[in-house]
Amino acid sequence: MVVLHPRLDDLGPLAQLVERHVYTVDVVGSIPAGPTTGRRFGRVTYVGRVKASPRDQRALLDLAELDSRIRRAEAARASPPHAARVKELLAERQARTQELAALLGTRDDLQAEIGRIEADVAVVDARRVRDTERLAATSNVKEAQGLESELASLARRKSDLEDAELAVMEQLEDAQAAVTAAEGMIARTNAEGAELSAAGKAAVEAATADAATATRDRAAVAAGIADDLVAQYDRLAIRNAGAGLLTRNTCGGCHMVLSGTDLAEVRRAADDDVVLCPECGCILVRTEESGL
Numbered sequence: 001m002v003v004l005h006p007r008l009d010d011l012g013p014l015a016q017l018v019e020r021h022v023y024t025v026d027v028v029g030s031i032p033a034g035p036t037t038g039r040r041f042g043r044v045t046y047v048g049r050v051k052a053s054p055r056d057q058r059a060l061l062d063l064a065e066l067d068s069r070i071r072r073a074e075a076a077r078a079s080p081p082h083a084a085r086v087k088e089l090l091a092e093r094q095a096r097t098q099e100l101a102a103l104l105g106t107r108d109d110l111q112a113e114i115g116r117i118e119a120d121v122a123v124v125d126a127r128r129v130r131d132t133e134r135l136a137a138t139s140n141v142k143e144a145q146g147l148e149s150e151l152a153s154l155a156r157r158k159s160d161l162e163d164a165e166l167a168v169m170e171q172l173e174d175a176q177a178a179v180t181a182a183e184g185m186i187a188r189t190n191a192e193g194a195e196l197s198a199a200g201k202a203a204v205e206a207a208t209a210d211a212a213t214a215t216r217d218r219a220a221v222a223a224g225i226a227d228d229l230v231a232q233y234d235r236l237a238i239r240n241a242g243a244g245l246l247t248r249n250t251c252g253g254c255h256m257v258l259s260g261t262d263l264a265e266v267r268r269a270a271d272d273d274v275v276l277c278p279e280c281g282c283i284l285v286r287t288e289e290s291g292l
């Protein structure tokens, strides 16, 4: 592996040319033939210029596994599994709360109506008491007839008011039942929401802890691998699995089966050659399991 000067700009165009050349070899994995030529992906197995011990190459699989664990944990942290349902419940609670407000309005109107009917009944009752007293006291026949007729009409009026009150009371009962049901549904929505929020919070905490552990483990694993190999892996891992185990003629990074020609080329490579998958470009790690 060519170690590049960190400040290429200081070295002028030649160094930049070398950098492009190394990039082609290192990242794309072509056989070094010059800065602009190089074989393309999808046809051949590429053997890069990087040399690395089989042990280090195998350790890349741990690195790839940890990276995928970190990605999963980050994804779980960003959107815990309960988030969608919690959002749904919030919308449901909003709708139910509006519904409850309407039901409470209806119930209150009916209660007010009962109050008005009862006030009317009180007026009728007072009038009946007064008329009855007057009837008992009067000796005027004409006045007595008038009072009796009024008492009869007051009795009808009271009976009508009582019928009306009964009908409104039935409506009030229904309205109250609807209010109770809506309140119950809101309470259940709240309870489920609280439970899921707590579960979501726990899931985020677990994912955060898992990401932290995996990140620590990754640093430890990376520290045990040659720097240039880790650097190559990191560059590749931006666009593919970074590294994959070759088993049953299949790349563990992209799960594509390699052609016979590609496998023959892989077999020709030395143990410490870093071989790239012709399909996805990740480092093809060869072990006893590879069955080459």
Ligand SMILES: [Zn+2]
Pocket (backbone or CB within 6 Å): 244, 251, 252, 253, 254, 255, 256, 277, 278, 279, 280, 281, 282
């Ligand atoms: Zn692959």
